[in-house]
Amino acid sequence: MASTLGELAKTLRSKNAGVDKVTFDIIFPDRATYEHVKQSQVLTRASVAALYNIPESRISDFVEFDPGNAIKFTLYRTVPSGSPGDPDIFGAQQYAPLLGVEVP
Protein backbone atom coordinates (compact mmCIF):
# COMPACT_ATOMS: atom_id res chain seq x y z
CA MET A 1 0.00 0.00 0.00
CA ALA A 2 2.79 2.42 -0.88
CA SER A 3 1.14 5.79 -1.45
CA THR A 4 1.47 9.43 -0.55
CA LEU A 5 -0.32 11.32 2.19
CA GLY A 6 -2.03 13.31 -0.55
CA GLU A 7 -3.56 10.12 -1.90
CA LEU A 8 -4.45 8.61 1.47
CA ALA A 9 -5.85 11.60 3.37
CA LYS A 10 -9.45 12.72 3.06
CA THR A 11 -8.58 16.21 4.29
CA LEU A 12 -5.13 17.74 4.46
CA ARG A 13 -5.09 21.40 5.47
CA SER A 14 -3.34 24.21 7.28
CA LYS A 15 -4.89 27.22 8.97
CA ASN A 16 -4.21 29.86 11.56
CA ALA A 17 -4.54 28.87 15.20
CA GLY A 18 -4.64 32.19 17.00
CA VAL A 19 -2.28 34.91 15.83
CA ASP A 20 1.05 33.21 16.31
CA LYS A 21 0.53 29.60 15.22
CA VAL A 22 -0.43 27.63 12.13
CA THR A 23 -2.10 24.27 12.66
CA PHE A 24 -2.17 21.29 10.31
CA ASP A 25 -4.83 18.56 10.06
CA ILE A 26 -4.30 15.28 8.22
CA ILE A 27 -7.62 13.43 8.38
CA PHE A 28 -8.06 9.92 6.98
CA PRO A 29 -11.27 8.43 5.55
CA ASP A 30 -11.33 5.38 7.83
CA ARG A 31 -9.67 3.74 10.80
CA ALA A 32 -7.61 1.29 8.70
CA THR A 33 -5.93 4.00 6.64
CA TYR A 34 -5.31 6.10 9.74
CA GLU A 35 -3.78 3.20 11.64
CA HIS A 36 -1.60 2.27 8.67
CA VAL A 37 -0.16 5.80 8.44
CA LYS A 38 0.18 6.06 12.22
CA GLN A 39 2.08 2.75 12.42
CA SER A 40 4.35 3.75 9.52
CA GLN A 41 5.68 6.64 11.64
CA VAL A 42 6.20 8.83 8.56
CA LEU A 43 4.62 11.67 10.54
CA THR A 44 6.48 12.47 13.74
CA ARG A 45 7.84 15.61 15.34
CA ALA A 46 11.22 14.75 13.80
CA SER A 47 9.89 14.15 10.28
CA VAL A 48 7.80 17.33 10.31
CA ALA A 49 10.80 19.35 11.48
CA ALA A 50 12.89 17.85 8.66
CA LEU A 51 10.20 18.39 6.02
CA TYR A 52 9.74 22.06 6.94
CA ASN A 53 13.40 22.67 7.69
CA ILE A 54 12.63 23.95 11.19
CA PRO A 55 13.87 23.04 14.67
CA GLU A 56 11.53 20.80 16.67
CA SER A 57 11.09 23.70 19.09
CA ARG A 58 8.91 25.38 16.41
CA ILE A 59 6.37 22.54 16.85
CA SER A 60 4.07 23.48 19.72
CA ASP A 61 1.87 20.37 19.57
CA PHE A 62 1.83 17.01 17.80
CA VAL A 63 -1.18 14.75 18.32
CA GLU A 64 -2.35 11.43 16.95
CA PHE A 65 -6.09 11.75 17.53
CA ASP A 66 -7.62 8.29 17.32
CA PRO A 67 -11.32 9.27 17.64
CA GLY A 68 -11.01 11.49 14.54
CA ASN A 69 -8.73 9.23 12.47
CA ALA A 70 -6.50 12.29 12.33
CA ILE A 71 -2.96 13.45 12.93
CA LYS A 72 -2.60 17.07 13.93
CA PHE A 73 0.35 19.32 14.60
CA THR A 74 0.87 23.02 15.21
CA LEU A 75 3.83 25.27 14.39
CA TYR A 76 4.78 28.60 15.89
CA ARG A 77 4.86 31.34 13.27
CA THR A 78 8.03 33.40 12.84
CA VAL A 79 5.89 36.58 12.81
CA PRO A 80 2.27 37.13 13.89
CA SER A 81 -0.36 36.71 11.16
CA GLY A 82 -0.67 39.83 9.01
CA SER A 83 2.71 41.28 9.90
CA PRO A 84 4.38 43.21 7.06
CA GLY A 85 5.87 40.69 4.65
CA ASP A 86 3.80 37.76 5.95
CA PRO A 87 3.08 35.90 2.70
CA ASP A 88 0.18 33.75 3.95
CA ILE A 89 -1.88 35.70 6.46
CA PHE A 90 -4.41 32.86 6.94
CA GLY A 91 -1.78 30.10 6.89
CA ALA A 92 -3.94 28.40 4.26
CA GLN A 93 -1.26 27.06 1.88
CA GLN A 94 1.39 25.76 4.23
CA TYR A 95 0.35 22.10 3.93
CA ALA A 96 1.59 21.47 0.39
CA PRO A 97 4.85 19.65 1.28
CA LEU A 98 2.83 17.05 3.22
CA LEU A 99 1.02 15.90 0.06
CA GLY A 100 4.08 14.16 -1.32
CA VAL A 101 5.15 12.37 1.86
CA GLU A 102 5.45 8.69 0.97
CA VAL A 103 3.82 6.09 3.18
CA PRO A 104 5.39 2.62 2.84
Added chain:
Amino acid sequence: MGCRLACNRDPYSVKNVDRIIDWARQQVRERFGNAQYELHYTVYGRDGVMGAMEPNRDRPAHELAVLVQGIAPTREMAEEVALIGTRQMFYARLPEVKGTAGSVAFPLDEVMRASPAYRWTINHTYAVPDGLALHETHMAMVGA
Protein backbone atom coordinates in the same frame (compact mmCIF):
# COMPACT_ATOMS: atom_id res chain seq x y z
CA MET B 1 1.72 51.07 1.92
CA GLY B 2 2.40 50.73 -1.77
CA CYS B 3 3.17 47.61 -3.76
CA ARG B 4 4.25 46.52 -7.22
CA LEU B 5 5.16 43.43 -9.19
CA ALA B 6 8.43 42.81 -11.01
CA CYS B 7 8.95 39.60 -12.97
CA ASN B 8 11.96 37.59 -14.12
CA ARG B 9 12.20 35.30 -17.15
CA ASP B 10 15.94 35.28 -18.02
CA PRO B 11 17.22 31.99 -16.48
CA TYR B 12 20.27 33.73 -15.07
CA SER B 13 18.13 36.44 -13.48
CA VAL B 14 15.83 33.78 -12.04
CA LYS B 15 18.82 32.08 -10.45
CA ASN B 16 20.26 35.35 -9.16
CA VAL B 17 17.09 37.17 -8.19
CA ASP B 18 18.51 37.82 -4.72
CA ARG B 19 21.34 39.85 -6.26
CA ILE B 20 18.81 41.96 -8.16
CA ILE B 21 16.86 42.51 -4.95
CA ASP B 22 20.04 43.39 -3.03
CA TRP B 23 20.91 45.98 -5.66
CA ALA B 24 17.46 47.59 -5.41
CA ARG B 25 17.54 47.54 -1.60
CA GLN B 26 20.86 49.34 -1.68
CA GLN B 27 19.46 52.07 -3.95
CA VAL B 28 16.52 52.62 -1.57
CA ARG B 29 18.95 52.74 1.37
CA GLU B 30 20.98 55.41 -0.43
CA ARG B 31 17.83 57.45 -1.12
CA PHE B 32 16.27 57.26 2.37
CA GLY B 33 19.25 56.57 4.64
CA ASN B 34 18.10 55.77 8.15
CA ALA B 35 14.56 57.08 7.65
CA GLN B 36 11.77 54.92 9.03
CA TYR B 37 10.54 52.58 6.32
CA GLU B 38 10.15 48.89 5.52
CA LEU B 39 10.78 47.24 2.17
CA HIS B 40 9.62 43.66 1.63
CA TYR B 41 10.32 41.40 -1.35
CA THR B 42 8.27 38.22 -1.79
CA VAL B 43 9.53 35.93 -4.56
CA TYR B 44 6.57 33.97 -5.98
CA GLY B 45 7.71 31.00 -8.05
CA ARG B 46 10.46 30.23 -5.57
CA ASP B 47 9.42 30.58 -1.91
CA GLY B 48 6.70 33.24 -1.97
CA VAL B 49 4.10 31.29 -0.02
CA MET B 50 6.25 29.36 2.46
CA GLY B 51 9.41 31.44 2.87
CA ALA B 52 12.19 29.63 4.70
CA MET B 53 9.97 26.53 5.18
CA GLU B 54 9.79 25.93 1.39
CA PRO B 55 11.47 22.58 0.62
CA ASN B 56 11.77 23.36 -3.13
CA ARG B 57 13.47 26.70 -2.62
CA ASP B 58 16.50 25.58 -4.64
CA ARG B 59 14.32 24.64 -7.62
CA PRO B 60 12.53 27.84 -8.66
CA ALA B 61 10.08 27.96 -11.57
CA HIS B 62 11.21 29.17 -15.01
CA GLU B 63 9.70 32.59 -14.30
CA LEU B 64 9.27 34.55 -11.07
CA ALA B 65 6.96 37.31 -9.86
CA VAL B 66 8.44 39.47 -7.14
CA LEU B 67 5.99 41.39 -4.99
CA VAL B 68 7.59 44.59 -3.69
CA GLN B 69 5.96 46.24 -0.68
CA GLY B 70 6.94 49.60 0.76
CA ILE B 71 5.73 50.64 4.19
CA ALA B 72 6.37 54.11 5.66
CA PRO B 73 4.77 56.69 7.97
CA THR B 74 3.16 58.54 5.04
CA ARG B 75 1.48 57.29 1.88
CA GLU B 76 3.77 59.39 -0.31
CA MET B 77 6.92 57.95 1.21
CA ALA B 78 5.57 54.37 1.16
CA GLU B 79 4.80 54.70 -2.54
CA GLU B 80 8.23 56.15 -3.25
CA VAL B 81 9.92 53.31 -1.35
CA ALA B 82 7.94 50.80 -3.44
CA LEU B 83 8.64 52.75 -6.63
CA ILE B 84 12.40 52.92 -6.15
CA GLY B 85 12.55 49.41 -4.72
CA THR B 86 10.95 48.13 -7.93
CA ARG B 87 12.37 50.47 -10.57
CA GLN B 88 15.91 49.78 -9.42
CA MET B 89 15.35 46.07 -10.06
CA PHE B 90 14.87 47.10 -13.68
CA TYR B 91 18.24 48.88 -13.64
CA ALA B 92 20.14 46.15 -11.79
CA ARG B 93 23.01 44.94 -13.93
CA LEU B 94 24.43 41.47 -13.39
CA PRO B 95 27.60 41.14 -15.41
CA GLU B 96 26.65 37.78 -16.94
CA VAL B 97 23.23 38.89 -18.22
CA LYS B 98 23.08 39.49 -22.00
CA GLY B 99 20.01 41.71 -21.90
CA THR B 100 20.88 45.37 -21.35
CA ALA B 101 17.48 47.03 -21.61
CA GLY B 102 15.86 45.99 -18.33
CA SER B 103 16.43 43.23 -15.79
CA VAL B 104 12.76 42.62 -14.98
CA ALA B 105 9.38 42.69 -16.72
CA PHE B 106 6.69 45.02 -15.35
CA PRO B 107 3.01 44.21 -15.81
CA LEU B 108 2.32 47.87 -15.05
CA ASP B 109 4.54 50.85 -14.41
CA GLU B 110 2.89 52.31 -11.35
CA VAL B 111 2.61 51.69 -7.64
CA MET B 112 -0.58 50.07 -6.38
CA ARG B 113 -1.90 51.76 -3.29
CA ALA B 114 -2.86 49.82 -0.16
CA SER B 115 -4.93 51.09 2.73
CA PRO B 116 -3.24 52.52 5.81
CA ALA B 117 -2.46 49.73 8.27
CA TYR B 118 -1.92 49.61 11.99
CA ARG B 119 0.05 46.97 13.81
CA TRP B 120 -1.63 45.50 16.83
CA THR B 121 -2.20 41.93 17.81
CA ILE B 122 -4.63 40.39 20.26
CA ASN B 123 -4.52 36.70 20.96
CA HIS B 124 -8.01 36.26 22.31
CA THR B 125 -7.38 33.36 24.65
CA TYR B 126 -7.27 33.72 28.40
CA ALA B 127 -6.24 31.20 31.03
CA VAL B 128 -8.78 30.83 33.82
CA PRO B 129 -8.77 28.49 36.82
CA ASP B 130 -12.31 27.25 36.04
CA GLY B 131 -13.55 27.54 32.45
CA LEU B 132 -17.14 26.74 33.44
CA ALA B 133 -17.25 29.68 35.83
CA LEU B 134 -17.41 32.07 32.85
CA HIS B 135 -20.69 30.59 31.61
CA GLU B 136 -24.10 30.02 33.14
CA THR B 137 -24.96 26.33 33.23
CA HIS B 138 -28.50 25.01 32.94
CA MET B 139 -29.55 21.38 33.24
CA ALA B 140 -32.58 20.20 31.29
CA MET B 141 -34.24 16.85 30.61
CA VAL B 142 -34.70 16.28 26.88
CA GLY B 143 -37.23 13.85 25.45
CA ALA B 144 -39.55 11.56 27.36
